[in-house]
Amino acid sequence: MKMHRIRIKDVAREAGVALSTAALALRDDSKLREETRRAVREAATRLGYVYDRSAAMMRSGKSHTIGLLVCEITNPFYAELTAGVEEALDEAGYVTMLANTAESAVRQRRMLERFREQPVDGVLIMPATGTPTALAEELKAWGLPYATVVRSFRRGAHAGPDNRAGTRLATEHLLALGHRRIAFLGGALKSSVSTGRWEGYARAMARAGLAAEQLLCRTDIGEAALVAEGLTAKGPTALVCFNDSVAFGAGMGLMRAGRMPGRDVALVGFDDVREAAHWYPPLTTIRVAPHVIGQAAARVLLHRIAEPDAEPLREVLPPTLVIRESCGAQQRRAA
Amino acid sequence: MKMHRIRIKDVAREAGVALSTAALALRDDSKLREETRRAVREAATRLGYVYDRSAAMMRSGKSHTIGLLVCEITNPFYAELTAGVEEALDEAGYVTMLANTAESAVRQRRMLERFREQPVDGVLIMPATGTPTALAEELKAWGLPYATVVRSFRRGAHAGPDNRAGTRLATEHLLALGHRRIAFLGGALKSSVSTGRWEGYARAMARAGLAAEQLLCRTDIGEAALVAEGLTAKGPTALVCFNDSVAFGAGMGLMRAGRMPGRDVALVGFDDVREAAHWYPPLTTIRVAPHVIGQAAARVLLHRIAEPDAEPLREVLPPTLVIRESCGAQQRRAA
DNA sequence: TCATCAGAGTGGAACGTTCCAATTTGAGCG
DNA sequence: CGCTCAAATTGGAACGTTCCACTCTGATGA
Known part of the structure; x- marks a missing residue:
């Protein structure tokens, strides 16, 4: 009982x-009289016609499809960014093909080849x-x-946060x-x-005439916790963290060492992921609005597609400082 | 300088x-002598041939593409599930088309129509x-x-956690x-x-001869916090939470009311999202391994596609109890 | 009356694969 | 040597759109 699929031919x-x-009528081409268009549309719904994009794609070369390579979708920051991209692409009539590279350059490469095909x-x-x-x-x-998103190549279309401005904001807040x-x-x-991010911090310190210091760790809650646990009263009184995950880890480590973030050591994160507000203590951080970055990224890429010869766009979005409790500003004010 | 795209014809x-x-050689068909296949493959790489899936799709009717409708990708649980789906589909040679419905039935409907086209x-x-x-x-x-994932229709292919078994586990642990x-x-x-989830809890309570009680709230950290903050010493001594987000909120609310989760009130979540282990205090919860569910979902759907006439598969995955500190089991043992 | 023109609609070739039936090749055998 | 059969290869028609050049119609104006 395999039923015959309805094609434009049948509608015609x-x-x-x-x-x-x-075909023109279904694309709502203005060359046709409104009357004709309506008649065709009605015939189409009567027959239950379904547009076949794969055929169109083949002939026209446009697939109305965009590949999205996410470095780690289980990271809430990138998940929100993905939502922003998908929303903006959808609005522009594009479908999103997803690939999670899980930070593997090999997988990334494979997925790019697949997208190309x-x-x-x-x-x-x-x-x-x-x-x-x-x-x-x-x-x-x-x-x-x-177009690159968040992390960039030296040149080419890009959308991402202004990292330097972000850590500058954080550092200046702590200095204040x-x-x-x-x-x-x-x-x-x-x-x-x-x-x-390092540069934003280092320059702010330099401007204040202070020495910059880097505590190396990878972007991992456990690793950050370990480093923070080892800090003594002789060490820094405030930490500008690479991102919120690192800040969360640092908070854990400090607590394990019996020191309270926001009281004994000031902590500032970066990203303002959803959990930042609900952490204990609520995290002071730099908000970069991943959803907005995602939308900007979609815009930048679509521009690149529409105008291949134009200069690639680069959208660098200004971050804002969100003051909560982990920096100690509230306690200081109360005192 | 538009260059001529290389087609199979050129490779041939x-x-x-x-x-x-x-064409057969490029599909590595065993009908051909190995020698011929190699010669063609070499010619293809020499010319820089790129397979055009849209043409294949049109002729064969198979797109090797699966649409994934996520109800809310910014929720870490669904983000991990998405990663699992994408990984499994990729392994099977399928590409994932993503759509985030953001819990909107209207958007869901639109995206389904788009996927159909x-x-x-x-x-x-x-x-x-x-x-x-x-x-x-x-x-x-x-x-x-x-195939449905996590949330299901009455029938049809499905993959998801055994919700009843999960809350039963949680409740029995608290009873113990x-x-x-x-x-x-x-x-x-x-x-x-x-x-x-409600039934699993209610039945376990009934078996223990105890009265079940439901504190209604939606799946929202703020709302859960509000409800928990209002609980007094006369109220329940333990909470089986709908999911981890609710448990996080409940923990916040309890702390605001000056009561410590794990000491004053026992808390058990559901899902074991990544943050559960790093929360303060670390959350006792029911692990359902979203990544595994995602893989199962991919399997179930691919089976449905391969054998349209077979009975649809239903994979109900057994959850496990992860004991951390919010349930107070550790403190009890130490005492 | 007839050339001109714009607007509306048409016919058929292309797009790059896959599928199927047909043809060629070569080994084995009497 | 000719016959058979399987294995290897080939030719050409699909698939359902879009694109382009073309035709048809009726209005306009000299």
């Missing part, structure tokens, strides 16, 4: 027009750690429009609270993000 | 075989709250293979710790999930 016959007329109209990449710098060249050679021994926690893995 | 000419031979070989659905029950019928009428006044927190929105 039903409406009593030529195939190409029906699919084929997608463009890709959005959050480069996995260890991505070879040659990747940008290669994508260009493939003729595949792309009277801290002098402020350390930067994190950034063991080099990337455009960690460099930017 | 380069390798000195017929078009259809080259795309076209995808099947869809994986985590029905948004408020999904009309007729949806299952409609999908069947469309001839679109589907000596609690008698145990309440269920959450489940204000009716769904297959909340019914199952």
Whole structure:
């Protein structure tokens, strides 16, 4: 009982027009009289016609499909970013193909090749750690429009937070609270993000005439906890953390060592993931609105696709400081 | 400088075989001599041939693409599930089309229609709250293979946790710790999930000859906090929470009221999201391994696609109890 | 009356695969 | 040597759109 699929041809016959007329009508082309268009639309619904994008794709070369390479979707920050991308692409009439690279450059590579075959109209990449710098060249050679998100290549379309401005904000806030021994926690893995965040902190310290100090650790709650647990009263009184996960870990480590974040040591995170507000104590952090970044990324890529010859856009979004309790500002005010 | 795209035809000419031979070779068909296959493969790499799936899709009707409708991807539980789905589909040679319905039945409907046009070989659905029950019928009428994930329709392919068994485990654990006044927190929105979780708790209480009590709240940290804050010493000594988010909220509320989770009131969550282990205090919860559910869901759907006439599979995965500190078991042991 | 033109609709080739039936090749055997 | 059969290869028609060049119709104006 395999039923015959309805094609434009059938709609055309039903409406009593030529195939190409029906096709134009279904695309709502203004070349046709409104009357004709309506007749075709009605015939289509009467027959239960379903547009077949794969056929259109083949002929027109446009798939209305974008590949999204997420470096780690189980990270809430990237999950929200993904939601923003998907929403914006959907609004523009595009479908999102998802690939979670789980920070594997090999998997990333595989998925890119798959996207190329699919084929997608463009890709959005959050480069996995260890991505070879040659990747940008290669994508260009493939003729595949792309934009980087959050983490960037040296050039090319991009959307992401202003990392430098973020840690500057954090550092200046801690300085204003009277801290002098402020350390930067994190950034063991080099990337455009960690460099930017380190620089924002280091420059703010330099401007204040203070020495910068980096406590290396990878972006991992457990590792950050270990480092923080080892800090003594002689160490820094405040930590600018690479991101919220690191800050969460640092808070855990401090508590294990019997020191209370926000009272004994000030803590500032970066990202403002959903959990930051609900942590104990609530985390002071830099908000970068992942959802907004995702939308910006979609915009930037679609622009690249629409105007391949124009200069690639770079959207660097300004972060804001969200003051909660882990920096001690509330207690200080109360006192 | 628009370069000519390489097609199978070109590869065939380069390798000195017929078009259809080259096509077979590229699909690694065993009908061909190994020697021929190698020659064609070499010609393909020499020319930089890229397979065009959209053409294949059109002719064969198989897109090797699956639509994934996530009810809320910013929820860490569903994010991990998504990662599991994507990984399993990728392994099976499928690409994942993502749509985040953000719990909107309207958006869900729109995305389903888009997937149908795309076209995808099947869809994986985590029905948004408020999904009309007729949806299952409609999908069947469309001839679109589907499987539900976590939340289910009455029948049809499905993969999800054994909710009843989960809350039974949680309740029995609290009973074993000596609690008698145990309440269920959450489940204000009716769904297959909340019914199952409530029943598991209620039956365990009934078996112990105790009265069941439901503290209604929606799945929202703030709302759960509010309810928990209002509990007095006369109230329940232990809470079986609808999920981890609710448990986090309950913990916050209790702390605000000056009561410590794990010491003054026992708390058990459900899901074991990544944050559960790092919460303060670390959350005792029911682990359902979202990643595993995602993989199971992919399997179930692919089976449905491969054997449309077979009985749809239903995978109900057994949960496990993860004992941490919020239930007070550790303190009890230490004492 | 007839050329001109714009608007509305048409016909058929293309897109790059897969599928199927048909053909060629070569080994084995009497 | 000719016959048979399986294995290897081939040719060409689909698949359902879009694209482009073309035709038809009726209005306009000289």
